[in-house]
Amino acid sequence: MVKEIERAGIPVVHMCTVTPISMTVGANRIVPTIAIPHPLGNPALSPEEEKAIRRKLVERALEALTTEVEDQTIFEV
Amino acid sequence: MKLELGYIQINDIQFSKECKVENSTLFVDPDAVKAFMYEDDDVKAWVKDFSFDVAKPGESVRITPVKDVIEPRVKVEGPGGVFPGVISKVDTVGSGKTHVLRGMAVVTAGKIVGFQEGIIDMSGPGADYTPFSKLNNFVVVAEPVEGYQDHKHEYEHAVRIAGLRAATFIGEIGRNVTPDETQEFETLGIKEGIEKYPDLPRVAYVHMLQTQGLLHDTYVYGVDAKRTLTTIINPTETMDGAIISGNCVSACDKNTTYHHLNNPVVKALFAAHGKTLNYVCNIITNENVYLADKQRSSDWSAKLCRLLDLDGAIVSQEGFGNPDTDLIMNTKKIELQGVKTTIITDEYAGQDGKSQSLADADPLADAVVTGGNANEVIILPKMDKVIGTLDYVDVIAGGHAGSLRPDGTIEAELQVITGATNEMGFNRLSAR
Amino acid sequence: MSTIGNPRDFRILTNNPLVPACMEGRGLYTIEFHPEKSYREILVMARDKVYAGHTLYTHPLSGSVKPNETPYKSVIVSMEPHGFDQQYAEIISNAIGVCDKFVPCARQYTQRVLEDFQLIDYTLLCGAIGFDAVAGLSNKK
Amino acid sequence: MSYKVVHYINQFFANIGGEEMAHVAPELRDGFVGPGMAFNQAWKGEAEIVKTIVCGDSYFAEHEADAKAQVLEWVKAEKPDFFIAGPAFNAGRYGYACATICATVQEELGIPVLTGMYEENPGADLKNKVLMVATANSAAGMRKAAPAMAKLALKMMKGEKIGASCEEGYMPNGIRKNFFEKKVGAERAVDMLVAKLNGKPFTTEYPMPSFDRVAPNPAVKDLSKATIALCTSGGIVPKGNPDHIESSSASHYGEYCIAGVEKLTSEGYETAHGGYDPVYANADPNRVLPVDVLREMEKEGKIGKLHDYFYTTVGNGTAVANAKAFAAEYAQKLLQAGVHAVIMTST
Numbered sequence A: 001m002v003k004e005i006e007r008a009g010i011p012v013v014h015m016c017t018v019t020p021i022s023m024t025v026g027a028n029r030i031v032p033t034i035a036i037p038h039p040l041g042n043p044a045l046s047p048e049e050e051k052a053i054r055r056k057l058v059e060r061a062l063e064a065l066t067t068e069v070e071d072q073t074i075f076e077v
Numbered sequence B: 001m002k003l004e005l006g007y008i009q010i011n012d013i014q015f016s017k018e019c020k021v022e023n024s025t026l027f028v029d030p031d032a033v034k035a036f037m038y039e040d041d042d043v044k045a046w047v048k049d050f051s052f053d054v055a056k057p058g059e060s061v062r063i064t065p066v067k068d069v070i071e072p073r074v075k076v077e078g079p080g081g082v083f084p085g086v087i088s089k090v091d092t093v094g095s096g097k098t099h100v101l102r103g104m105a106v107v108t109a110g111k112i113v114g115f116q117e118g119i120i121d122m123s124g125p126g127a128d129y130t131p132f133s134k135l136n137n138f139v140v141v142a143e144p145v146e147g148y149q150d151h152k153h154e155y156e157h158a159v160r161i162a163g164l165r166a167a168t169f170i171g172e173i174g175r176n177v178t179p180d181e182t183q184e185f186e187t188l189g190i191k192e193g194i195e196k197y198p199d200l201p202r203v204a205y206v207h208m209l210q211t212q213g214l215l216h217d218t219y220v221y222g223v224d225a226k227r228t229l230t231t232i233i234n235p236t237e238t239m240d241g242a243i244i245s246g247n248c249v250s251a252c253d254k255n256t257t258y259h260h261l262n263n264p265v266v267k268a269l270f271a272a273h274g275k276t277l278n279y280v281c282n283i284i285t286n287e288n289v290y291l292a293d294k295q296r297s298s299d300w301s302a303k304l305c306r307l308l309d310l311d312g313a314i315v316s317q318e319g320f321g322n323p324d325t326d327l328i329m330n331t332k333k334i335e336l337q338g339v340k341t342t343i344i345t346d347e348y349a350g351q352d353g354k355s356q357s358l359a360d361a362d363p364l365a366d367a368v369v370t371g372g373n374a375n376e377v378i379i380l381p382k383m384d385k386v387i388g389t390l391d392y393v394d395v396i397a398g399g400h401a402g403s404l405r406p407d408g409t410i411e412a413e414l415q416v417i418t419g420a421t422n423e424m425g426f427n428r429l430s431a432r
Numbered sequence C: 001m002s003t004i005g006n007p008r009d010f011r012i013l014t015n016n017p018l019v020p021a022c023m024e025g026r027g028l029y030t031i032e033f034h035p036e037k038s039y040r041e042i043l044v045m046a047r048d049k050v051y052a053g054h055t056l057y058t059h060p061l062s063g064s065v066k067p068n069e070t071p072y073k074s075v076i077v078s079m080e081p082h083g084f085d086q087q088y089a090e091i092i093s094n095a096i097g098v099c100d101k102f103v104p105c106a107r108q109y110t111q112r113v114l115e116d117f118q119l120i121d122y123t124l125l126c127g128a129i130g131f132d133a134v135a136g137l138s139n140k141k
Numbered sequence D: 001m002s003y004k005v006v007h008y009i010n011q012f013f014a015n016i017g018g019e020e021m022a023h024v025a026p027e028l029r030d031g032f033v034g035p036g037m038a039f040n041q042a043w044k045g046e047a048e049i050v051k052t053i054v055c056g057d058s059y060f061a062e063h064e065a066d067a068k069a070q071v072l073e074w075v076k077a078e079k080p081d082f083f084i085a086g087p088a089f090n091a092g093r094y095g096y097a098c099a100t101i102c103a104t105v106q107e108e109l110g111i112p113v114l115t116g117m118y119e120e121n122p123g124a125d126l127k128n129k130v131l132m133v134a135t136a137n138s139a140a141g142m143r144k145a146a147p148a149m150a151k152l153a154l155k156m157m158k159g160e161k162i163g164a165s166c167e168e169g170y171m172p173n174g175i176r177k178n179f180f181e182k183k184v185g186a187e188r189a190v191d192m193l194v195a196k197l198n199g200k201p202f203t204t205e206y207p208m209p210s211f212d213r214v215a216p217n218p219a220v221k222d223l224s225k226a227t228i229a230l231c232t233s234g235g236i237v238p239k240g241n242p243d244h245i246e247s248s249s250a251s252h253y254g255e256y257c258i259a260g261v262e263k264l265t266s267e268g269y270e271t272a273h274g275g276y277d278p279v280y281a282n283a284d285p286n287r288v289l290p291v292d293v294l295r296e297m298e299k300e301g302k303i304g305k306l307h308d309y310f311y312t313t314v315g316n317g318t319a320v321a322n323a324k325a326f327a328a329e330y331a332q333k334l335l336q337a338g339v340h341a342v343i344m345t346s347t
Helices: A002-007 A019-024 A047-065 B030-037 B041-046 B148-173 B190-196 B235-239 B257-261 B264-272 B291-307 B322-336 C018-023 C039-051 C086-101 C111-129 C133-138 D036-043 D057-062 D064-078 D092-109 D122-126 D139-157 D185-197 D279-283 D291-299 D320-336
Strands: A012-016 A029-032 B002-009 B012-015 B020-022 B025-028 B047-055 B061-064 B066-070 B073-077 B096-102 B104-109 B136-144 B181-186 B202-210 B216-220 B231-233 B243-247 B278-287 B312-316 B340-347 B368-373 B377-380 B385-388 B399-404 B410-413 B429-431 C010-014 C030-033 C054-056 C074-081 D003-010 D027-030 D047-055 D082-085 D113-118 D132-135 D178-180 D227-232 D236-238 D254-257 D269-271 D309-312 D341-345
Touching: A002 A012, A002 D320, A002 D341, A012 A019, A012 A047, A019 A029, A029 A047, A047 D291, A047 D341, B002 B235, B012 B047, B012 B136, B025 B030, B025 B136, B025 B148, B030 B047, B030 B148, B041 B047, B041 B148, B047 B148, B061 B104, B066 B148, B066 B257, B073 B148, B096 B148, B104 B148, B136 B148, B136 B385, B148 B243, B148 B257, B148 C111, B148 C133, B181 B235, B190 B278, B202 B216, B202 B243, B202 B264, B202 B291, B202 B322, B231 B235, B235 B257, B235 B264, B235 B278, B243 B257, B264 B278, B264 B312, B264 D185, B278 B291, B278 B322, B291 B322, B312 B322, B312 D185, B322 B340, B340 D185, B368 D185, B429 D185, C010 C018, C010 C039, C010 C111, C018 C030, C018 C111, C018 C133, C039 C054, C039 C074, C039 C086, C054 C086, C074 C111, C111 C133, D003 D036, D003 D064, D003 D092, D003 D139, D036 D047, D036 D139, D047 D057, D047 D064, D047 D139, D057 D064, D057 D092, D064 D092, D082 D092, D082 D139, D092 D113, D092 D122, D113 D122, D113 D139, D122 D132, D132 D139, D227 D291, D227 D320, D236 D254, D236 D309, D269 D279, D309 D320
Parallel strands: A012 A029, A012 D341, B002 B096, B012 B025, B061 B385, B104 B136, B202 B278, B202 B312, B312 B340, B340 B368, B368 B429, C010 C030, D003 D047, D003 D082, D082 D113, D113 D132, D227 D309, D227 D341
Antiparallel strands: B002 B181, B020 B025, B047 B136, B066 B104, B073 B096, B216 B243, B231 B278, B377 B410, B399 B410, B429 D178, C010 C074, C054 C074, D027 D047, D236 D269, D254 D309
């Protein structure tokens, strides 16, 4: 699905826990996330900490969007 | 290894006390067939009774649920006998002379499990999809003994053996009949082949066998093929029944024993042998459930292709889902050895034809022949006569709720028809 | 795809009652019996394990009985994660994709038919790991 | 009584002129014009072109919305049984116009459509949406293309069963159809292998699903001016799942407005995904769709704007073909809405 968005001419970042899957589906900008049932959160943390982590991940995703890439690239957090 | 097949054309089957072939008509005594089947202890133990019928092309007849289809053959010269390791001793077959009762088959039918499938229509639209509608069928319907429910393994085995025995008995009737036509098949030793056809590409047939378990098994010289390593077999051995089917599920793309005896890839490769290619041998490999087995078996397929210095290979599949993974593993690994492949499969593209057809895929599998979309829906009209039982039509593969309509027509997917989307490339059916 | 697998590492995910009935306590494997789960849900459980780095030992589409016919499924994954393997991930996620393309059927099966489906799933599982299916049946609990 | 057909052609085939006249606006003419004659002849009175719409290729490209609206108006007024466009052969903009206008007529008016062009024409990108006959790469192929299109068109008008692509001559459209070949599969396999071994061309009967890669788009230059949209395959939907996005095997996608939503609450949103433990996503949907954080960054001016709509599907349950089609569809919506970049989250 990321590929169809990319094909339409819109840069897209894929935030996904299983990055090899993301590679397989053809995403170009990839940010690894925390876990399958809660990619952008961690119920073990306090709500404040959890949101801080989410913010960090989203910032990394935005950074990926502002970075030129030539090939599939994983933006480790 | 050289084998001569002598074809005895059979255009009709008649029940009679005397067993003979005369003017292309087979006269056979069902009681004698029955007695021969019951000589086996397992058949005696698990089959309560057999009933017999004949179904001819064009008749308004439906046979269901079909277990296996077998062509009667008899070995008249050379070592061994038909169905080695099962009916005959385990001697290597595939050389000498074999008589074939062509134009007919033994069809075994009757319930084994409650969702047993397989329809052969002798006329109407369904007949176009099954090759067995064009044959004169000697149908054997088996009835289990009481309490067989807890012994499905044993019962399946008994019915399998019974069918092979019936075919053996009938094949024997052709022993002293002069064939209407004969044909020779020969493959050469490695060095001989290279010397005789120095400029022709060396091609083998990678034959994948269904080997997943009960009702999903194939036997080679009597050995359960899931317990085997990928190996080499002469194509002519398969013409004498070296490979038999114990596969009863997924009617449309299971390879019956008839398919193994008349393997279309073997036939097509022999037709091209010495002209456009040098047919080297068959490589038989399995389709196991355990993933490490898949890896080992496909590694071995590729290794043997390389060892035989092949230029090309045709890979055929059997069954749905799990074997797609073996098909792609084999193809990919063989291609990576520098051996070019063409593969034969069928498709499950959904009733609307829009879904992805296979459970696995790889760009190296770039030459694919398809036996059609098994999910395509077909309406089968009511037939005047049913051999077997319709009790299970509603539960067979591809049938859906209400698939047996009150007026006797059946709405179902092609899946239910025996041999409809055969993955050895037996049929003309395809899809785009 | 390299793990051979020690039976101690076999975690059998199943919704088939015949599996615990015939196999419980007769080997080193662990049986996780989920009678309430559907065929698809068993695949999803296996997928989540594979995504978490567990080895997939058996093919999730074992058997030619179609996913919209049989309600039963048994899949073996590893007890311990041995590292993420893309090939396993593809096999299991493709299997769920295949499962979804079959038209669901709301058929009511008789107990006999259900038992036959159980038997097939059980024997396929036995075949995969070399468990004597017939012996298991004769010792059924 | 014969079927009524409206035909769409460009300025070149209407004999108005070449590139220098490509700017002409749509024009409606009675009866057939140019290549329409060949269709009429092939139909032998069973169907007939009642109107021909002529439009310059540049005009269509530059004023697509206007051109579409005009064509739709005329076609609607005419109430034809069928709409046919081209054939466009290798003319790129003409092919694009034929495919696009056919898709529009089919969607908006529910009238069956057909076009024809060379397989590498950019317009052929729409072949899974609009039935198109494969033609030669130049107008010299008209003699073959016109009867092929006419034949298929008439079949469609009569509501006859359409066979497989290779039988009917249309480009493969992703819908698999059975048919009987002349040779059995094993013979076809041997022929194919011999061709492959000899380095001769061969055509696979089943092309493996595309492994195509799409090249990355250029990076966003200035985040503070960019509109960012959120999409997810994690199945986040408004509470109660008003559109009934299925928990598996999803047959549609969701489009939901989040204008003014500060963060996703467990009272307002939940997941429809059947493939993972929903507890965490239901307790705090921002764990899947980070609306809270992005809204914050919008306020801080870090991003220009969080797009008013998010798009949602159910990941693994969705058939591959559907997922692709959904994304392709909403990607167009995002593009039209001026979205600069997308964050897609998956579970």
